[in-house]
Amino acid sequence: MWYFLSMLTFVIPHKDRHAHLDVCLGSLAAQRVRPARVALCDYSVDRGATEALLKKWGGKIELRVLYGEAPRYQLNPARNMGRRVVKTPLMGVLDADISLGPELVARIVETFRGESGEPRRLILGATRMDLDESGQARMNAWTRELVLGSLQVFRVEDFDAVGGYNPFMEGWGADDTDFVVRLEAAGCEKLILDDEYVHQWHPRRDDPVRERRNIEIARDSFFDAGSGRWLRRSAGRGFIARALRKARGKSR
Secondary structure: OOEEOOOEEEEEEEOOOHHHHHHHHHHHHOOOEEOOEEEEEEOOOOHHHHHHHHHHHOOOOOEEEEEOOOOOOOHHHHHHHHHHHOOOOEEEEEOOOEEEOOOHHHHHHHHHHOOOOOOEEEEEEEOOEEEOOOOOEEEOOOOOOOOOOOEEEEEHHHHHHOOOOOOOOOOOOOHHHHHHHHHHHOOEEEEEEEOOEEEEOOOOOOOHHHHHHHHHHHHHEEEEOOOOEEEEHHHHHHHHHHHHHHHHHHHO
16 A cells, blocks of 8 residues: 655755666655655756656645755755755655665654653665666675664654754765764653665765765864854854953943
8 A cells, every 4th residue: 555654754965966866866755755845955067857757746745846056965954955845854865865664664654653651763875886877786895883874764863862863064075974963962862773775886986085074074064052053162262362352341
């Protein structure tokens, strides 16, 4: 039986990954239990291709497109943008190059339904299979412990409590690890689902310098729950120094 379940919204950020996204959306439409909504956070140059996918899959799953207007694509702000249209208690962030097995959404929902008190769940996906351009599956080099970002599902209240993804980070590299670590520190317990999907192979663009910079950004920034804003410690030093000088001047 096919039916919609209003517990889960997927957010998919992407930029001109339409061939991969087509396969990904097809796998979402083939779920035995479909998500309530799929939000595409789109920074594509070719918006016509995005609109074509919307027409192709919009009748089978509820699709919402949010177009990013920033001069360049930033992964974490794109993920956070998707939060605007999430009306369900569960939110999932999914890479555009993932193809899901037909039972994955049902398994995710049942896992959260089975929760009773603490700890709260954080579901992560892991796969050892790549699907190459010819459609053939092959083993990849990832280890189970390192795959943290291609699929993440969590309660919206937990996402909001930690401020979502760090908006100061640039590109991918330590971005998803930072998010997972903060959720774990807030009391969530991760559960890794193995081999429930495949990754669509593409050339990797590893950048160790960017990853190291993102780690430094993570150490230098924090979410201030009181103001609901992300702040940089280094950016505040000048302000604090000026405030101290001003206070000293008034005390004389």
